Amino acid sequence: MAVTTLPSGPFGWLSITWRLLDYWITVYRRTWRGSVFTSFLTPLLYVVAMGVLLGGFIKTPAADLDGASSYLLFVAPGLLAAQTMQLVFGETTYPVLGLIKWHKVYASMVATPLTVSKVVIAQLGFIAFRIMSASVVFILVMTPFGVFSSVGGALGAFFVQLLLGMAFATPIFAYSAALQSEEGFTVIFRLLMIPMFLFSGAFFPLRNLSPVLEQIARITPLWQGVDLTRMLALGTWDTPSALVHLAYLVVLSVAGGWLAIRSLARRLAK
C-alpha cells in the first residue's frame, strides 16, 4: 500500500517496462514448442530445397549473382532476411489486434502504472527476442553449408536481422493498432509481404527485373536487409551502400516506433 512514487529517470523508465517481462515469459512458455519446430525446420527445408536442390540447376557466373559463387550462397542470406520479415509480420498483425480487441489485454495493462509506450516497447523487446532466437537457429543451420565467409559476417548478419525486424515491426504494429477488423491484414499480406518476399532480391538479382520494377524493389525495406545480409555473408561489404541501407532501416524503425505508440495510445484512449 501507499505507493507514492514510481521509479523515475531513464532507469526507472526501463525498470517499469521490465515489469512486463513475466507476461512475455508466460506467453512464450505457452508457444515456444511450436516456434522451436518451425524456426529450426523451416530454414533447413528452405536451404536444402532452394539452395542445394534448386541451386544445383543454376550455373550462373558469380558476377551475375551479386558476387556469390553459387546459387546456394546467393539465396541463403536472402532467405534469412525474408524469414525475419515473415516472422515480424506474424508477430505484429493478428497478435496485436487480438490484444486490443479480442482479449482487451492492452486495456488491462494500461489500467496499471504501465503506460502505452512501455507496453509497446516491451512487446518490441519480445519481438526482438523472437527475431534473435530465430536468426541464431537459421545462421547455425546455414553455417555447415559454407554460407558465411567469416564469423564477423555471421555476427553482422545477426544484428542486421534485428534492425530489419524492428524496421518492419514498428510500422506494422502502428497499422495493426489502428485496424478495426482483421480484414486489413489480408491487404498487407498480399500487397506488401508476398510481393516483397518474391521480388526484393532474395531469390534473384534485382537487375533481372525490368528497370521500373527494379527501382521499386530497391526502395523496399526488405531489399535493404537482403543486401546487407548478403554483403556480410559473402564478404562483399560496400560501405556507402551499406550506410544507406542502415540509415533507411534506422529511420524506419524510429519513425515506426513513434507511430506505433501514437496509434495504440489513440486506440486505447477512448
Added chain:
Amino acid sequence: MPYEYPSVTAAPQSPGVPAATDSMVHARGLRKTFGSFEAVRGIDVDVHRGEAFGFLGPNGAGKSSTMRMIAAVSPVTAGTLRVLGMDPQTDGPLIRARLGVCPQEDSLDPDLRVRENLLVYGRYFGLSRRAVRARADELLEFAQLTDKAKAKVDDLSGGMKRRLTIARALINDPEILLLDEPTTGLDPQARHSLWDKLFRLKEQGVTIVLTTHYMDEAEQLCDRLVVMDKGAIAAEGSPLELIREHSTREVAELRFGVGQHEALAARVADLADRVEVLPDRLMLYTEHGEETLAQVHGRGLRPLAVLVRRSTLEDVFLKLTGRSLVD
C-alpha cells in the same frame, strides 16, 4: 514564527510524503465527448475516504465513461478531475498504482491460466515475484478459485471470471476500488458473497466506487450514490435520503382487470401524492399505504389484487429516469 501543530492531534508526518487527503475523487463540471456526442455533460462528484459510492443509471447514462476517466485511462474532455488529490492527465501512472479496476467487460487474458493472470498483473505494480505469489494465493482463496488456479480462463463460468477480475483488481492492495457493474451475470449466491466481501474491504478502509443496475445492490452497498441520466446527475444522496426526497414512504399497487387502469386512475388520483398507470396495475405513491387502500375501498373500488410496500430505490430510479427505454 513557525506554526506549531498542537502536539496531541498532530499526525506524524514524514517530510516529502503528501498529507493523506480525504478527497478520493473530486470532479467539477466533468465532461466526456466522443466526436460530437456528449457522454458525460458536466458532473460534480465527491467521494471521500472509506466511503462506498455508487453510480446508478440506465444504459448509456455515462457511468462507464465516468469510471474510465476516474481510472485515469480515458482523457478528460473538460472540467476538473482529481483522483487521490492528483490530476489524471499528469499523474496517471501514480494514480493507477493505487487503484484497483474491475471494468464492465472482463479483460482477463485467455492465453494465461487463472493464477498466471494474477501473477503477471501484480508484477505491473512493481510487486516482487515472491510478494505477488503470496498475494495471488490469498486472492484465489478470497475469490473461491483456489482449486481453479491452473484452469484456463476460457473454462471458467461467467461468475468465476467476474470473481477473478475482482481478485485481480485487488492485487496491489488498492486504496480505491473501481467496480463497473461488478455483479452483472452473477447468480444470487455469488452476488451475496461478493457483497459480503466488498463490505469487508470497506471495513478495512478501502474506498469503493461502483456502478450498478441493481437497486438492491445500491441499497446494500452504497453509503451515497448519484443517479445519472443522459450524462448528467439527476439526484444525489444516501439511499434513504433519495427515497425520502423523490418518493413517498409507501406505495400501494392495485391490480384491476386488463384495460381498466387508465380509466380508474382518475377516480383515485386525489388519494395519493402521485398515481402512475401501468398496463397491469396502478401505483399509488403515498405516506400510508393501508389508509390509502381503505379509502380506495371506501369509493367502492374492488381491485383484484393489492400490495402495500415501502418505497424502494427502484421507485426513485424509475421516477427520475423514466420507464421507457431510450437508447
